[in-house]
Amino acid sequence: MTEQDLSQNYKGAFGKRIGFGKKPALIMIDFVEAYFDPSCSLYAGAEDALASALRLQAVAREVGIPVIYTNVVFNKTALNGGRFFQKSMTLHHFIEGNPMGRWPKGLVPSEDELVISKQYASSFFGTSLASTLTSLGIDTLIHTGVSTSGCVRATCVDCNSYGFIPIIVRDAVGDRHPAPHEANLFDMDAKYGDVVSEEETVSYLRNLGRN
Template sequence: MTKALVVIDVQESFRQQPIWSAISNPDLVTQVDRLVTAARDSGDLVVWVLHTAPGSNTPFDPTSGYVRLIDGLVPAEDEPVITKTSRNSFTTTNLQQLLTARGIRELVVCGIQTEQCCETTARVAADLGFDVTFVTDATATFPIPHRDAPQGLTPAEILADPRTLQTTDIVTRTEYALAGRFATIRTVAELTSQLAAPVNG
């Protein structure tokens, strides 16, 4: 075993926020589950990461009860579930030690949000020497309001603002930033078809 699938922040916390209605990838859970199934079938490690913000009084506060995987995703008994308080999955966790101890050299990254926790994890992983595959269609993100936009806008107001960075632009930017530098970009279909292909010889 030299490869691990890292599933980042696919948690109920996000579903409790109004902006969930504008998610870029409504099929995220299905796509992630396909990767998890493929990883298990090939004997790869699956690591689950959850984001916490203790004392924040938000859905990311552990006391909220929402810091848990979205329904439909269930870790196997031997699959690590770690919690983080930083955007990348390494800085505030023992993820690097866990992977190193198991001889993992290749990471497949998926989850929420494409340009934040997923992208930053991919960047840090590459700097640490891991070979990273970024599965964009198994990530999801949300429209980003302009920095000067007032607080408390509804999803409809955010989407209507011409200054808003739309999800298609976010995904494109992330792929351009990562490809050839920090990660190889792949789709769920590409990865699962590789695993399903017969071995010659």
């Protein structure tokens, strides 16, 4: 099936736009060294996604939008990794203390920004993210991060399930191969949230700042 056939197949059944909400937060999902070190088995070549996310981070800080970061951290025995750790051949890079779990060059959360350490793919599962967003009155979660087919997608689906608007910034998410990257962007845009450009997102954030 060609891309045109696929779009035609979904037309009229999926792909309705939700649109940006009134009060957003920016989430930077699992931007850690493992995805940017070519010697690591998790290397994703997602440098362009990180650069885009950092530009969004700068705008969000400028206009006073909350910025939230996630990473994956397991204890020394990975006892808290469950089936997720059991299934993977790469998650040992995220055992506490491993340098692959550090923030990459250029990414520095400020002291007043929230870092959520998780053990599973979704940023919502087993964390305080949903209650934090609710308490802040947030209605929109702008997604950046890695990988598109893994933790970004899982976060998007749960974001939708918890009643927040998932906005996925195409330029600011990355994956190790273009096929799952594009397939999951297509599917998230069709069923769960809106896939938008960095340019659209910056314009939205700056308009909020002016208002």
